Amino acid sequence: MAEKLHVAVACGGTGGHIFPGLATARALRSRGHHVTLWLSGKHVESTVLQGWKGPVVTIPSEGFQFGPMRSVLTACRIVLAVIRCWIAMFRHRPDAVLAMGSYSSIGPCLAARLRGIPVVLHEANAIPGRAVRMLAGKAACIAICFEETRYHLKGLNLVTTGMPLRPEFKRRSEPKTSAPEFRLLVMGGSGGAHAVNEMVSEAVCLLAPDTQNALRVTHLTGPADESHIRRRYEEADMNADVLAFTQEMAALYETADLAICRAGASTCAELGIFGLPALLIPYPHAASDHQTANARALEKAGAADVVQQSEMTVEWLADYIRTQMEEPERLGKMRIRALREDSINAAEKLAETVEQCAKK
Numbered sequence: 001m002a003e004k005l006h007v008a009v010a011c012g013g014t015g016g017h018i019f020p021g022l023a024t025a026r027a028l029r030s031r032g033h034h035v036t037l038w039l040s041g042k043h044v045e046s047t048v049l050q051g052w053k054g055p056v057v058t059i060p061s062e063g064f065q066f067g068p069m070r071s072v073l074t075a076c077r078i079v080l081a082v083i084r085c086w087i088a089m090f091r092h093r094p095d096a097v098l099a100m101g102s103y104s105s106i107g108p109c110l111a112a113r114l115r116g117i118p119v120v121l122h123e124a125n126a127i128p129g130r131a132v133r134m135l136a137g138k139a140a141c142i143a144i145c146f147e148e149t150r151y152h153l154k155g156l157n158l159v160t161t162g163m164p165l166r167p168e169f170k171r172r173s174e175p176k177t178s179a180p181e182f183r184l185l186v187m188g189g190s191g192g193a194h195a196v197n198e199m200v201s202e203a204v205c206l207l208a209p210d211t212q213n214a215l216r217v218t219h220l221t222g223p224a225d226e227s228h229i230r231r232r233y234e235e236a237d238m239n240a241d242v243l244a245f246t247q248e249m250a251a252l253y254e255t256a257d258l259a260i261c262r263a264g265a266s267t268c269a270e271l272g273i274f275g276l277p278a279l280l281i282p283y284p285h286a287a288s289d290h291q292t293a294n295a296r297a298l299e300k301a302g303a304a305d306v307v308q309q310s311e312m313t314v315e316w317l318a319d320y321i322r323t324q325m326e327e328p329e330r331l332g333k334m335r336i337r338a339l340r341e342d343s344i345n346a347a348e349k350l351a352e353t354v355e356q357c358a359k360k
């Protein structure tokens with residue numbers, strides 16, 4: 001094993017950054033290293049971070065904003081974050097920084113560069129985000145999940161690690177047993193997605209008179225929409241479990257027949273671990289439309305269908321769900337194509353990459 005290191009894992013932002021950061025932090029710890037999480041203070045971080053007992057450094061940071069005045073504000077915030085991180089690094093003295101690629105990676109990575117500390121970046125999406133593009137040139141290594149990403153980061157030191165996942169996301173050892181009803185899992189990433197919540201719940205309610213006992217829905221809404229989506233299903237007398245957020249994702253993936261969801265990087269990797277077919281509705285405002293690129297990679301593999309939010313109607317969705325319920329053979333074939341190996345042991349592979357890049 002490499003010598004004992006102190007690694008700063010910068011994983012603030014959304015669940016899509018915190019979960020893989022946390023999984024890698026745990027893998028680094030189990031290899032004997034000391035780990036500090038560097039976060040941005042966003043509310044979602046406390047929801048997701050349950051169970052982390054190690055040290056945390058919170059450096060407030062905000063996403064990129066554009067326009068003449070806003071760009072100046074963004075630049076000022078970045079400078080402030082770098083100064084704060086640079087000061088915090090006096091106390092914490094990391095040997096390496098691992099950044100999971102959100103805007104909150106920028107402060108710790110630039111401060112680390114000023115201090116001569118090696119930086120490893122993790123890019124979860126098929127198209128790299130702004131923070132990774134900004135930091136890539138100075139990184140010791142960039143870990144990626146999609147082979148497509150190589151086209152966007154030519155000439156840099158890349159290694160494919162896959163997406164670090166929570167330890168409970170283990171592939172099912174026995175084939176899925178068929179439940180009497182069709183199980184639909186609806187989710188919009190770690191914060192929920194309002195447009196997905198509205199359209200899918202309306203489509204399911206449109207189907208309600210014919211499918212009440214044949215369809216069971218688990219709908220993860222995010223905090224804003226939970227109560228009115230629950231009410232909508234109740235009024236339609238529909239068999240639905242509505243939750244703002246759950247920590248029990250593995251059980252849901254394992255029992256579902258179909259997912260309707262956004263195409264965030266963690267969601268895509270998790271669908272692959274469980275071989276769960278999906279209808280992917282990419283978030284239309286994602287930077288560089290990266291969710292469409294993620295979704296197309298799954299579609300190309302025959303693992304998912306993709307529909308753009310702007311092209312979707314409630315009637316089309318209702319018809320899509322009914323068709324999938326009536327065609328279990330099609331979903332069975334998709335299930336086989338959906339199973340992917342590339343994110344198994346990703347946390348360990350990324351931990352190993354950090355060890356290799358760290359200051360000896």
Ligand SMILES: CC(=O)N[C@H]1[C@@H](OP(=O)(O)OP(=O)(O)OC[C@H]2O[C@@H](n3ccc(=O)[nH]c3=O)[C@H](O)[C@@H]2O)O[C@H](CO)[C@@H](O)[C@@H]1O
Nearest residue numbers: 014015016019124189190220245246249264265266267283
């Ligand atoms: C809106 C947006 O820009 N989202 C981005 C954000 O991820 P965002 O957090 O939106 O989405 P991801 O799919 O990457 O991650 C969602 C995570 O939340 C978990 N989950 C979700 C609901 C729930 O109730 N419980 C739960 O645990 C999922 O299992 C998954 O691990 O960063 C990702 C990584 O850069 C990007 O790919 C996404 O495009």
